[in-house]
Amino acid sequence: MVESKTPPTVEASLTALAVSLRGVTKTYDSGVMALGPFDLTVRRGEFISLLGPSGCGKSTVLRLIAELSAPSSGTVRVARHEGEVLPGHGIGFVFQEPTLMPWTSVRENVRLPLRLAGVPKAEGRARAEEALASVGLADFADAFPRELSGGMKMRVSLARALVTDPDILLMDEPFAALDEITRFRLNNDLLTLWRSLRKTVIFVTHSVFESVYLSQRVVVMTARPGRIQADIRIETVEPRGEEFRTSAAYSDYCRRVSAALAPSYSGQSTL
């Protein structure tokens, strides 16, 4: 007998948990207590930003979620999607550096996670091209990384993270090294992608402006060991765009987030 599955209701899928960290601490072998206790709940499809001073444990949180590191205490739970799970356990990771292989094409760079998973070459190439199209680089599959601008390399890195169709996208200061106009463009394109793909996104940034522009929630962390200082919901008319960036509401949110961040810094400007 074939079992029929009832698809989850919209309400259920909106409230389903994607990630949960409970009482998590992390002390590295060096004795540095990086985190905690730290509690965080992220719902499926949410876009949240983690903001905090340098060294407060933002990357550590991402590494714990990706299971690249284990907590010293507490629990980290990540919802897995049903069916096919490719390497990375349903998680895509984008780092500050695009880390592309210089000796091969953009297509092969994007195909790498599928190649490692043993996906047949033809299928892998088709999926890599699809991922490249989703980040606006359909015409650059045969190019080499050295032929691309910094923003384009970051798009390739994003395509590589998306090619396995992960449920959760972890992004560690991906646009920090880019000029402002390129960064704004990538912010807009990332929001468009998020709206169409409905991934859960956990985005690490040092920029108050970027966090408010992109996220539904900005989670502000204390200085090390990182804990939650504030969890601020950004509510505005969707889809957001340039008019939000120049609105009074945007400035108000930036002020609120900045004020929440201020105690974590000693006398430094947070904007």
Ligand SMILES: Nc1ncnc2c1ncn2[C@@H]1O[C@H](COP(=O)(O)OP(=O)(O)OP(=O)(O)O)[C@@H](O)[C@H]1O
């Ligand atoms: N593998 C490691 N071994 C020892 N200490 C580490 C390790 N990784 C990170 N740390 C330390 O743990 C603390 C938190 O590091 P983490 O990279 O998570 O902070 P962060 O908030 O992402 O910093 P930044 O904003 O500067 O990138 C820092 O003091 C860092 O030096």
